[in-house]
Amino acid sequence: MEANSFDPVTFSINFNFNFNFLSSSFFFLKSISPSPLQDLIHSIFKLVWSRRALEREKNEASDALDGEVGAGTSKKGRSTSANGNALKLSCEFLRVFVTEAVQRAATIAEAEGVSKIEATHLERILPQLLLDF
Amino acid sequence: METEEDQSLADLLRDRFRLSTISIAEDEAKANNMEVSETVVACVADLAFKYAEQLAKDLELFAQHAGRKSANMEDVILAAHRNEHLAVSLRSCSNELKAKEPQSERKRKKASKKEDKLRVSTSVVDIPD
Numbered sequence: 001m002e003a004n005s006f007d008p009v010t011f012s013i014n015f016n017f018n019f020n021f022l023s024s025s026f027f028f029l030k031s032i033s034p035s036p037l038q039d040l041i042h043s044i045f046k047l048v049w050s051r052r053a054l055e056r057e058k059n060e061a062s063d064a065l066d067g068e069v070g071a072g073t074s075k076k077g078r079s080t081s082a083n084g085n086a087l088k089l090s091c092e093f094l095r096v097f098v099t100e101a102v103q104r105a106a107t108i109a110e111a112e113g114v115s116k117i118e119a120t121h122l123e124r125i126l127p128q129l130l131l132d133f
Numbered sequence: 134m135e136t137e138e139d140q141s142l143a144d145l146l147r148d149r150f151r152l153s154t155i156s157i158a159e160d161e162a163k164a165n166n167m168e169v170s171e172t173v174v175a176c177v178a179d180l181a182f183k184y185a186e187q188l189a190k191d192l193e194l195f196a197q198h199a200g201r202k203s204a205n206m207e208d209v210i211l212a213a214h215r216n217e218h219l220a221v222s223l224r225s226c227s228n229e230l231k232a233k234e235p236q237s238e239r240k241r242k243k244a245s246k247k248e249d250k251l252r253v254s255t256s257v258v259d260i261p262d
Contacts, residue, residue, distance in 0.1 A: 037153050040183065046148050048189035051139070080193040082204040085230045089209040090188060092226055096179055096219065098154050101177045102161040102169065109167060116168040122176055132216050133184065 036090050038084075045082055045090070053079035097133055104129060154178040181235055186213055207232070 082090075104125035105117045112121075155174050162169040191212045192204040200206070206227040212218040 002198055018209060019244075024259075027145075040146065040149055040153060043190040044182075044185055045151060047139075047146060047194070048186050049193055052193060053192070068170050078202065080196055080202060080204060083206075085227065085234075086192070086205050087208050089223060089227055090232055091194070093188065093209060093213060093219075093223060094185055095156075095157060096222070098157045098177055098181050101162045101180070102158045102167075105173065106162065106165040108166045109187065115166075116170060117162060117173050118170050119172045119223060121178070122173045133213075133219070 020067070037095075038087050041094065042087050045087070046079070049079040049081075060094055066076055100132070101125070150185065151175075151178040154181045182222050 012133040048120070102117070105121040108124050109115070109117045114121075149229040155178050158174050158177050159169060188209075192208045195211050196202065196204040210220055210223050210227060213223050
């Protein structure tokens with residue numbers, strides 16, 4: 001198949017088409033409680049944030065060596081946190097990302113008349129997917 | 134030593150995240166009556182993990198910009214601002230979450246048994262505050 005050719009028109013059509021999917025899948029998925037996933041995402045966020053906090057501390061330390069500039073930035077050293085609803089929403093966000101990827105790839109595969117999603121299908125939807133998120 | 138621990142924790146989290154992503158992706162494919170090749174699922178899982186990390190950075194920056202130390206739902210919606218459809222669906226979801234708030238206690242009690250089991254399995258990766 002001519003899967004490798006880049007066709008902006010098809011991409012834009014797919015874009016419009018797939019967002020009909022998005023709203024329906026979104027409401028469907030919301031009914032499932034993503035609580036273990038939520039804990040997981042919380043842990044991931046915490047890890048990223050604590051890493052960044054450490055980095056900032058290091059930078060501040062080197063700044064202090066340079067010339068005591070960071071006197072008022074000590075409160076920035078603490079890492080960020082998130083509230084429960086924000087985490088739920090982030091879960092939904094990431095879920096939509098994954099489902100969109102699969103559904104868009106499925107549309108391409110369907111158009112080719114194949115019943116299995118292959119890497120080439122993902123390759124075709126990837127640019128637009130990354131632009132959309 | 135700390136960085137080593139950090140790395141192993143990061144790997145653990147990444148693998149757990151990949152597993153959940155894989156199950157979501159496979160369910161989604163089933164719902165579409167499609168098969169998915171393993172490479173595609175793995176790719177999507179990896180993408181989603183990288184995206185989650187990026188999202189964490191974005192949320193932190195947004196919260197800091199607003200002068201807050203904790204990220205809230207507005208920050209998440211702002212992270213999706215590039216895509217109107219997505220922002221709209223996230224906003225409606227956030228409104229529902231807000232509306233659900235007072236009832237959430239009861240629901241949690243109902244589902245607590247199930248959740249406890251799952252919590253035990255996830256508690257290994259919990260980071261203390």
